[in-house]
Amino acid sequence: MYKNKLSHSIIIFLFSNFLFISPGLFAQVQLKDTIITWQHHEFDLNADHSIQSYSNVDTDIEEVSFTNAKVIENELIRLVILPEYGARVISFYYKPTDHEYLYQSECGSPYAIGERIFYYDWLMVYGGIFPTFPEPEHGKTWLLPWDYSVNKDNADTVTVRMEYLDDTAYSQAPWNYNNGITNLTCRVDISVYRNSSIWDFDVSIINDQGVDVNYEYWTCTTLAPGSDSDDTGTPLNSEIIIPAEKYFAGWSPGNWIGNSNGLYDLSSINYLSEWDNMGIAYADGFDGTYWGVINHENEEGIFRVSENIETRGVKLWTWGQDNIDNDLYDFSNGGADNYIELWAGVSESFFTDAVIKRNEQKKWKESYCATIDLSAICNINRHGAVNLIWDNEASELSYELNTFHSDKTYTLELFIEGAGFNAPITSHNILFEELGQVESFSLDGLNLMPGEYTVYFDLIDEMNNPVLSARKNIPVNLNTSSTDIVNRDETKLSITPIGNKSIRAELSQFDTYRYQVFTLNGQLLASNQFTGTTVDIQIPASGLFLLTIIDNDIVYTEKFFIY
Numbered sequence: 001m002y003k004n005k006l007s008h009s010i011i012i013f014l015f016s017n018f019l020f021i022s023p024g025l026f027a028q029v030q031l032k033d034t035i036i037t038w039q040h041h042e043f044d045l046n047a048d049h050s051i052q053s054y055s056n057v058d059t060d061i062e063e064v065s066f067t068n069a070k071v072i073e074n075e076l077i078r079l080v081i082l083p084e085y086g087a088r089v090i091s092f093y094y095k096p097t098d099h100e101y102l103y104q105s106e107c108g109s110p111y112a113i114g115e116r117i118f119y120y121d122w123l124m125v126y127g128g129i130f131p132t133f134p135e136p137e138h139g140k141t142w143l144l145p146w147d148y149s150v151n152k153d154n155a156d157t158v159t160v161r162m163e164y165l166d167d168t169a170y171s172q173a174p175w176n177y178n179n180g181i182t183n184l185t186c187r188v189d190i191s192v193y194r195n196s197s198i199w200d201f202d203v204s205i206i207n208d209q210g211v212d213v214n215y216e217y218w219t220c221t222t223l224a225p226g227s228d229s230d231d232t233g234t235p236l237n238s239e240i241i242i243p244a245e246k247y248f249a250g251w252s253p254g255n256w257i258g259n260s261n262g263l264y265d266l267s268s269i270n271y272l273s274e275w276d277n278m279g280i281a282y283a284d285g286f287d288g289t290y291w292g293v294i295n296h297e298n299e300e301g302i303f304r305v306s307e308n309i310e311t312r313g314v315k316l317w318t319w320g321q322d323n324i325d326n327d328l329y330d331f332s333n334g335g336a337d338n339y340i341e342l343w344a345g346v347s348e349s350f351f352t353d354a355v356i357k358r359n360e361q362k363k364w365k366e367s368y369c370a371t372i373d374l375s376a377i378c379n380i381n382r383h384g385a386v387n388l389i390w391d392n393e394a395s396e397l398s399y400e401l402n403t404f405h406s407d408k409t410y411t412l413e414l415f416i417e418g419a420g421f422n423a424p425i426t427s428h429n430i431l432f433e434e435l436g437q438v439e440s441f442s443l444d445g446l447n448l449m450p451g452e453y454t455v456y457f458d459l460i461d462e463m464n465n466p467v468l469s470a471r472k473n474i475p476v477n478l479n480t481s482s483t484d485i486v487n488r489d490e491t492k493l494s495i496t497p498i499g500n501k502s503i504r505a506e507l508s509q510f511d512t513y514r515y516q517v518f519t520l521n522g523q524l525l526a527s528n529q530f531t532g533t534t535v536d537i538q539i540p541a542s543g544l545f546l547l548t549i550i551d552n553d554i555v556y557t558e559k560f561f562i563y
Contacts, residue, residue, distance in 0.1 A: 028155035029194050032071040036082060036090065039063045040108030040124060041331050048170050049143065051113050051122045056331045061107065068148070072158045072192040076406065076434065077199060077370075079192060082128075083148035086141055087162040087188050090128035092302070093229065094197065094370040096434035101302040101370050103127040103224040103232045103339035111334030116174040125335035127222040127232070129368070131203065132343075133186045134166050134215040135177045136350035141166075141186075142220075151189065159191040176351050182213050184356065195407040197434075198305070198369040198382055205346075205362045214353040218315065218345040219304075219366060223293045224338075226300030233338045236273035236321055237296045240340060241303070241377055242266060242314060243288035250315075250349065252279030272340060275320045282349050283314035290380045293340050294371070301371035303380055304344060310364045313345030373436040374400045378457070378470035383408075386457055390474040395448075397425065397455060397474070398440040406432040410467070411460040414441070419451030419476075419516070419527070430459070443476070450477040450548050450555055451516055452524035475518070493549060493556040501562050502538045503547070509533065511551055518546045 042062045043054035070081040080091035092101045104127045113122040119140045132139035141164050152159040166182045187204040207213050224232040247266045249258030257279040258264045266283065269275060283291075291314060292303030319336040326333050344366065346354040356362060367382055376387045384403040391398070403410065414425035425441050453476050459468035496504045505515065510533050517526040517537060525545070526537060539545060539562045549556040 027075045027194070029072065029074045029158045029192050031150065031153050031158045031160070032073075034069045034071050034080070036066045036069040036080065037063060038066070038108070038126065041110065043110050048172075049120045050170065050172065051110060051120075054110050054113065058329055058331050061329070070148075070160055072160065072190065072199075074192055074194055074196065076195075076197040077192065079190065079199060081160055081162075081190055083160075083162045084145040085126070086130045086143055087146040087148075087164065088126070088128045088130040089190060089201070090126065091229075092129075092199075092368065092370070094372075097226070097300060097370070097372060098229075099225075099300060099370075100227045100229040100232050101223070101225045101300075102129060103222040103227075103234070103337070105328060105335060105337065107328040109328065109331050109333065109335045119173050119177050120170055121172065121174070123335075125222075125337070127224075127339070129201065129219065129221045131186055131188055132216075132218045132220050133164070133205075134179050134182045134184055134217065135173075136216045136218060136345075137177075138220065139216070139218070140168075140170065140173075140177075146188075152191070156194045157191060159189050161187060161189050163187045179214055179216070179353065182215050183209055184213055184215055186217065196405055198367050198404040201366040201368060203364055203366065205356055207356045207358060207360050210358050212355055212357050214355055216345065216347055216350070216353055218313070218343045218350075219311070221304065221342050221344075223302050223340045223342060224295075225293055225302040225370065226295040226298045233325065234272055234293065234340050235295060235297045235338070236271070236324065238272045238340060239294045239296060240270045240272075240291075240316060240342070241294060241301070242270075242283050242286065242291040242316075242342075244283040244286045244314070246284040247281040247316070248284050248349075250280030250282060253277045257281055269316070272318055272338070273321050275318045277320040277322075278318065278336075279320070280350075281316045283316070286312055286314045290377070291342060291344075292371075292377075293342070294374065294376070296375070299373050299375055301374060301377075303369055303371060303377070303385070304342070305367040305369065305381055306344070306365060308344070308364075310346055310362055311344040311366075313343070313348045315341075315343035315345060315350070317341040317343070369402075369404055371402050371436070372434075373438065374402060378472060379468060381468055383461075383467040384410075384459060386459070386468060386470050388455060388457060388470060388472040390455070390472065392475060392477075395443050395477070396440050397443060398438060399457060400436065400438050401430070401459075402436045403430065403432050403459070406434070408432065409462060413456075413458045413460065415456045415458075416443070416446070416448075416453050417456075418453030419449050419524075420514070421446075421448065421453075425455070448476045449550055450518075450557075451527070452476070452518070475523075493547075493558050495547060495558050495560045497560075497562070498536065500538070501540070501542070502536055503560060503562070504534055504536050505547060505549060506534045507549065507551075507556065514550045516548045516550070518548070519543070 042060040146162040185206040189202040191200040294301035387400040389398040
């Protein structure tokens with residue numbers, strides 16, 4: 001039947017009205033049944049889930065209802081789960097911000113029909129977080145019902161389990177979907193905990209057969225952090241955060257993202273605004289424990305936290321920078337919209353099988369959390385997330401911090417060391433703040449000498465165990481305008497090249513000094529103490545450098561060049 005855009009807005013409003021119960025109403029975890037209504041362009045399927053017929057008329061819209069939907073919520077978060085549509089977490093809502101963190105398509109459109117790209121030779125975008133199994137590229141279960149049960153339902157924890165036994169195959173699947181019927185079971189446990197803003201997506205792959213089996217598994221996440229619930233999407237000023245330096249290119253139109261399997265700097269595509277078009281990339285050599293997206297329009301993010309022993313693969317996909325606020329009622333648009341897809345896989349790229357041994361089970365934990373008022377990430381885990389910021393000009397250190405458990409009290413400790421100096425910056429108790437917390441410290445009172453220092457951050461629990469740690473290297477006072485600096489015009493310091501990438505520094509008075517050699521961006525290259533008026537210093541590379549010589553409270557400085 002036909003539903004115009006106004007009626008769709010009413011559907012979303014009713015959905016939102018159900019979701020947006022006042023924050024803080026429920027301190028305990030609650031499980032509820034609900035019905036979720038969605039709409040898409042009209043089509044009919046064959047029994048094997050391939051397309052039988054479809055309409056490309058923009059106004060031919062039909063409404064669908066998911067009658068077995070589940071809502072799990074506590075005082076901070078609310079999840080909506082659709083076991084009957086691919087075991088999908090379709091909504092992750094953080095109550096204190098009144099914002100959604102997952103993408104939800106306003107109107108679905110079947111696309112790539114007959115193009116031999118996807119398993120059933122077509123696809124339709126809805127959104128959320130869901131398992132793809134046992135083939136790549138959304139797998140074979142993205143639209144199928146999964147068995148579900150409630151494994152735990154009490155005031156402290158609710159766990160909904162969803163399972164799928166792979167015992168069917170589509171006979172007309174494209175040639176590269178070649179894992180056939182695997183008879184593997186995929187199990188996903190979704191858990192929400194009391195007093196916790198972080199929730200779990202635990203995955204098990206079970207092979208109870210007497211033979212090894214090839215398979216692929218990927219968790220697909222469609223991310224839109226900090227969105228209005230009735231208008232989910234990712235602005236161009238959104239950053240993909242992955243602790244990796246390089247990516248290797250997959251497919252992209254015209255190879256704009258790079259030649260297949262070529263290595264490129266991840267920093268060149270880490271903002272949505274840098275995606276010239278749609279495309280596929282994979283993080284190279286990823287061995288981190290987190291990845292996610294920060295929406296810099298409001299500094300809200302969503303992150304996946306995992307040990308990543310089993311899931312080292314990280315795939316990146318977007319529709320490109322020109323697909324912002326598309327008309328999803330336009331059938332020809334094919335579902336293209338502004339969201340960021342990040343995938344976690346058991347292999348490094350699509351169509352690269354993993355193997356599960358006979359009678360083996362593989363298990364891992366994925367945890368998801370919203371971050372609030374964090375502009376970057378130094379570290380994140382199940383306890384919290386922290387970013388450290390250094391303002392060299394103001395000599396000011398700041399931290400941005402989220403903790404994820406509202407019933408926990410922590411001790412926060414900051415410590416600085418370097419250039420022969422170490423000192424505590426602060427040690428104080430931290431309580432949970434639902435919108436995050438930021439604090440700044442002037443380091444002027446420490447009378448730091450110019451040099452390279454390291455700041456250490458520790459969050460310590462009530463049992464005196466460090467639960468979140470981070471560190472940041474900072475250059476201090478490398479500013480030649482300082483009133484403490486005496487320059488060459490006063491004949492205190494002279495530098496003479498003596499060959500073999502070495503210099504001789506000479507001072508006018510006999511004393512005990514400490515010298516330090518820096519690059520112009522603050523990296524410390526050499527440091528030592530000497531007594532006398534001259535010292536010979538070897539430099540490890542060619543270029544322009546800064547020499548500082550420290551005499552009690554006076555710093556002599558001079559730039560020099562090594563050929």
